[in-house]
Amino acid sequence: MFDSRNPVYKNPVGATPAGQNIHFKITLPRGLGCTAATLNLQEDGGEQFHWGMFWCGMNGNDREWWECDFTPPRSGLYFYSFSLQTNRGMLGLSRAFGGRGELSGGDKWQLTVYEPGFETPRWLPGGILYQVFPDRFYRSGQAKKEIPYGRKMHDEWGEEPQWQPDETGEITNRDFFGGDLQGIVQKLPYLQSLGVTCLYLNPIFESHSNHRYDTADYSRIDPLLGTERDFAHLCREAERFGIRILLDGVFNHTGSDSVYFNREGRYPGPGAYQSKESPYYDWYSFSPWPEKYDCWWGFLTLPCINECSESYQQYLCGKNGIVRKWLRLGAAGWRLDVADELTDPLLERIAEAAKEEKSDALILGEVWEDASNKIAYGQRRRYFQGRQLHSVMNYPFRSAVLGFFTGMRAKDAMEILLTVQENYPPQVLRCLMNHLGTHDTERALTVLGGEALNGRDREWQSRQRLSPTQRGIALRRLRGASLMQYTLPGVPCIYYGDEAGMEGYRDPFNRRCFPWGKEDAALTEWYRSLARLRQTARAALEDSPLVPVAAFRRCLCYIRQGKTQRLLIALNSGSAAEQITLPAGWEKATCLLGESPSGSILTLPPIGFSALLL
Incomplete structure (x- = not known):
């Protein structure tokens, strides 16, 4: 009807x-x-x-x-x-x-x-994103200077991150491995070999935890990572390799141990915690000052910003503000942490400042749900109407793809994918960050082969490694999942080390050091083959919608149809062989990866796949 x-x-x-x-x-x-x-x-x-x-x-x-x-x-x-x-x-x-x-x-x-005229940057679609957790990617060996007190440095790269509480009973995230910006520069040829065109960096500004989401100074690179000069050098070198840099903007909260709040008294001050005369006092909400204050999800180390503060908005978005400063030094855009906790006026002001500084700057938000109809704190968000975000992290995609390979019905996975396509503007869709894992989730291999986490504690997580049988299954599933990642609308994003075969449950086990010299070479080469597929089928993948062909039992089949090319992807996530009858004409297609058809019949083995090009 x-x-x-x-x-x-x-x-x-x-x-x-x-x-x-x-x-x-x-x-x-x-x-x-x-x-x-x-x-x-x-x-x-x-x-x-x-x-x-x-x-x-x-x-x-x-x-x-x-x-x-x-x-x-x-x-x-x-x-x-x-x-x-x-x-x-x-x-x-x-x-x-x-x-x-x-x-x-x-x-x-x-x-x-x-809004008519709503445009998104054209440099990201067709490319490949790569997410780096800076402390754990690569250590250059460059001498570290002016290291703030209170940090524990690991002796050996690749040791287990600290996961047990310290003597105070807290997990402080104060252990570091020393990955740095110069280390990223040294690995740019490796990233280029994977086809990477945009590098998304978790926070790089001065902070006193290894994750750096407790910003201490937005205007300064964390000393363990390097200097402002090192950052500008990274941007220039990355550009030589055809790679842009996307920064993580944590603008909803700061650290309590920061220039702005200064609860711990590390900085000369005065911070908002120390004096009502502080220039940062109205950045925060106290009730009463100074002992009680709004903080992110109850963490006293993460006091929330009063985003209505004009002085804060000016500090962030003014002519010489933080948003513009780092774009001016070479960044290509911002990924906004907890975008649903940023107010509409602040989002619009960030986007406006970024566009004025660099017309093609990318503003991408962290949103875990369908961002087109998201309600946060009782308010409908308007991310995609044209004045706030260009796109978002595509968590519904992750749920659909990993779900399809771990028991979800094919038609339910397809429904998630098609709903996103229907609800998102096309210019947003082509810039979606399609990831299988991030610093906030379990590693893709662990999800695809291990036991479900089900709320188990860190001690249990620390002991877990996939058995040879589990890992073999997980690797086969990851090939299929990554094939979807590289061929569905949006931009694939590799979480550092997924291509090397890294495992791990939640923080800090999903944030271990990159295993240089111990990579799964066959898996890494698989990711390179996916990059080549995206280049070969570029005309099929560019600005083309997902066209469903079949979704039954544990089988999915879809087409991406461009003006001069068509790409068909078929996947079987089940334990039994399946047959798919191809649409007319596909028996003449070139097989890029996986199984070739016999006439109009494509037979897929268990956890099998096929990529066909016309």
């Missing part, structure tokens, strides 16, 4: 700019005796629209067409359904699985409307 993902029924499909006409069409059984049909739209938090539909002819002998046009007047979210006056009374046509319509009291469809 209706399919929101089919242009016969809704044209254009997916998100649209404000002011663009959308044609809606439904087909109803003649036996319903429909005498009137209405398109009902609810603007999120705003106006309701009721659009009468016109009877426009028969669809075969026993079905009829009704249609209308609607032009969304402004950006935002709209939710819609249809009402029908029939010989059975008033009926509703609403959303069922897969975006199709059914006569029930089901869900409404979502229509995402963005």
Whole structure:
């Protein structure tokens, strides 16, 4: 009766700019005796629209067409359904699985409307991202100067990170291995061999924990990593290798041990904790000062920023502010930590400052859910309407891909992927960070081959390693999962060491040192072959939507169709062989990876795959 993902029924499909006409069409059984049909739209938090539909002819002998046009007047979210006056009374046509319509009291469809002229940087699509946790990637051997007190340096690269509480009973994250910016420079040829075009760095500013999400000074590179000169050198050298640098902006909170708050008294001060006369006092919210203050998720070491503070916004976004400074020194953009905890005005000001400094600067947010309809702290977010984020980390993608290889039904995985495609503007979709793991999640290999974490403690996590059997299964699954990662809409992002076969549950076991000299060479070469596939099939992958072909049992098949190339990907995540009947013409395709078809039949072995190019 209706399919929101089919242009016969809704044209254009997916998100649209404000002011663009959308044609809606439904087909109803003649036996319903429909005498009137209405398109009902609810603007999120705003106006309701009721659009009468016109009877426009028969669809075969026993079905009829009704249609209308609607032009969304402004950006935002709209939710819609249809009402029908029939010989059975008033009926509703609403959303069922897969975006199709059914006569029930089901869900409404979502229509995402963005501002006309909303553009995203063109340099990221088609490339490959690589995420580095700086302390654990590579240690150059360059002498470290002016190291702040309170840090424990490991003697050997690759030792187990500290995971047990110290003598105070706290886990301080104060152990360091000494990875640095010059070390990243030395490994640029390696990153280039993987096809990397953008390097996403976890925080690099002065902080007193190894993760550096407790910023001590936004204006200064952490001394263990190097200097401002080292950063500018990294950006210049990376550019020579065709690689851009994406920085992590932690702008929702600082460290308590910081220039700004200075609870520990490390800095000359005065910080907000020390004096109400501090220039940073209004950056924080005290109740009462100084003992009680708003802090991130209850962590006293992470006092929250009062984002409405004009002095803070000016410090961050002004002409000589933090956002502009590091772009000026060579960064290509910012990944914004906990974007759902940044206010709309601050997000817009960050984006505006970045664009003014560098017209193609990327602003990418950390959002774990569907970012098109995210509600945070009771407020609907407007990330994709055109003034805030260019794109986000694609956690729904991770859930779908890893889920597909660990028991999720193929059709449910496909539904997640297609829902994101339907809800996100196309320019956002092509910049999505498609990752299988990050510093906040278990390693992909561990998820694909190990026991589920299920809330187990750090002591249990520290003892876990995949058995040879588990690792063999996990490696086969990772090949299929990474093939999806490299061929679905968006940009693949490798979490450092995944390509080398690293394992690990949560922090700090997912943040171990890169195993230089002990890499899984075959797996690393597999990732290089995926980079070559993206180059070979570039015309098929560029600006093309995901077209589903099949999703049954443990099999997925989809096509990416460009103007001059078509790429078909088929995957079997199950333990038994499966056969897929290919669409007409694909028997003549070139096999890039995996199994070749026999005529129109493609047989996939257990945990098998195929990549075909026409």
